[in-house]
Amino acid sequence: MIAAHRVGIPVFVTGGIGGVHRDGHNSLDISADLTELGRTPIAVVSAGVKSILDIGRTLEFLETQGVCVATYGMTKSFPAFFSPLSGFSSAYHVCNPSEAASLIASSLSLGLQNGVLIAVPIPEEHAAAGQHIEEAIQAAVTEASSKCVIGKDVTPFILQKVNELTQGKSLQANMALIRNNAKVGSQIACALSKQTHRRNLSTNTKSDIVVIGGINVDFIAKGKTKKINFGQTNPGSVCQSFGGVGRNIADSLSRLGQAPLFISATGCDANSDAVFNYCKHMNTSGVARLKGHNTATYCVVISESGELSFGLGDMDIHQQITENYVSQFEKQLSSAALVCLDGNIPVSTINYICSLAKKHNINVWYEPTDVERASKPFLTDAWKSLSYSSPNMAELCNMNKTLGIATPDGKQIIHNK
Template identity: 45%
Template structure:
């Protein structure tokens, strides 16, 4: 067993962590703060980095990123801002790294399609919602906080412009805390897309009203609502217990005092959309362009609302991460008590002398064993080679290296 663990730790696949019960990928670089949080089983909240490079101007981008991190710490969780620096996927950034990202030009907006290229060419990349979800899954961070997710663009039925954020949500287990879909998008079609792909969408609070980023109401309802962080954590726990392998969106409405006037923001968006169309701005460049244009059209009011809603989302996301960690700890404790209750663990144990009885039990050397869970500890291939000598045939067994990694 010791040799097997050493093999796994030294393997190029990664190193085995007792705390995370999974393999840590060699492509991930953890900050000291996140590394300690994992060791101590503290709740961690993932944060994207495009908000720093493409979402806001300097210095508001850096100030907001650092303030959001501090809000999460004050709530009792650990922030993990995610970005690619010189081809390495960083889980958690230092203050100088955040500052550097905020000032740099030419940082690549990195979604799923861009990740391999940015890493291979050792470039700097800021992760989108989709890119951050992928990194959070690799790092086993269940909760991710952002401002607003991408979606189906207006006139998307003709342009086929649909954000990769939605696709990623459909194949991840991450819970994403946001203020709904960015107002520049088609909210109704986005909700339909999420429903089709099995993503659980919940409004946060007493109402099912789905928020519209800068405003509290969109005219659409979410299928469900979670009344508080504990409720949201229970939904995530249930989804993981069921192995649904699809994400959860918790849409938090912007605070009333920070919300914008619906008519003002819609007029600004329509004007920005016309300008973008005239200039031929499309693809991944359109969202940052529209956000900047709306900020100018509203005299900076939309930027203030954007900052306010992200800070509020950070509080909610941290609370959900904390409550989910409590649920996990409670479950682990209960499992530990069951194991220590004096009942012997029941495994399927292969043996030549073992056979199945009529009652479905396994019998070995006269002793009946109940059927139970299967425990797989490695595996080996056995090859036989034969050599002919003058007097007899000698059979030699050669046991190869384990063909499967052990599960513990």
């Protein structure tokens, strides 16, 4: 939970949280989960609290810690791990991922340090088995009490006894719970990401990140035979996807809620329509649609095993991402925290961005795209304004070669590894 929060993950999924142990009001045996939830702004999705614990006092303790507790479902009934009913109620309930995401977003937006607990009842198809397991738990708890099992020995004693009484069914139900929690948690996380993204688009007056690069429409033709026979029609399948290194970067950042300004160029054709329809979640206000030009396309033919037969690319429009066009966004570029460039754009545009970066102290990330394009910033002193780059080994070797830096050949590199 702490690690997830530290790296910016707002939704954390687990099986069940710890709580106040029975007789905890005397022993003060209280799980650290509860205090951590009270000081970590994160949403925890779990199947509630295990019934071997004192659920009532656990909920009271969470309230004292300022933790918002909500049941995922149509009622406020708080689940007891293997059972959908514990006899206690949550303060709230959410009916679907969107409602859960709204609750989490509202809580986190307050800037407080406490978290949110979303309690997910056991799926209906496992409720009967869950009830049988709960009965076994109660029997195990009673036996532990009669045998004066106390302290840290209680939990392992009960778990072992429950496994014996249910003949291993408790483990199967436990796995089903975890899978269900993971499913619900991922749905909530996706809904939260979409809500955060929409909020960023509506409130951001400027882009902290600007991405400049290519957009491609990719067509992948895969044969249904081991060998592609040229000069004739081959059986196979064709699928369409959307690429371009710049577009991929902007897409990924957008899905992470960053809403970067994306600057690129497409034609004014059906492929462009498809791109804009697919990229509705992105800020494409910087993408020019140019009449008389084709949207960049890449067609590849592969065999049944995935071996490349040949590929064709129409990438000429990337040369229209000119210094003159990009300069229209100088205000956004000058105030950006980061500008990402891909190797598809012209050298003159790269030089222009790097000169702005030097003037305004902007961080610039250069993604080489391929070996041939990797050297573009290194043809002049533009590379001195780069803050980051992400080449593979072949691209790095070409960069070094352009700068006149000796680079080991392939055999030496492999040997050194």
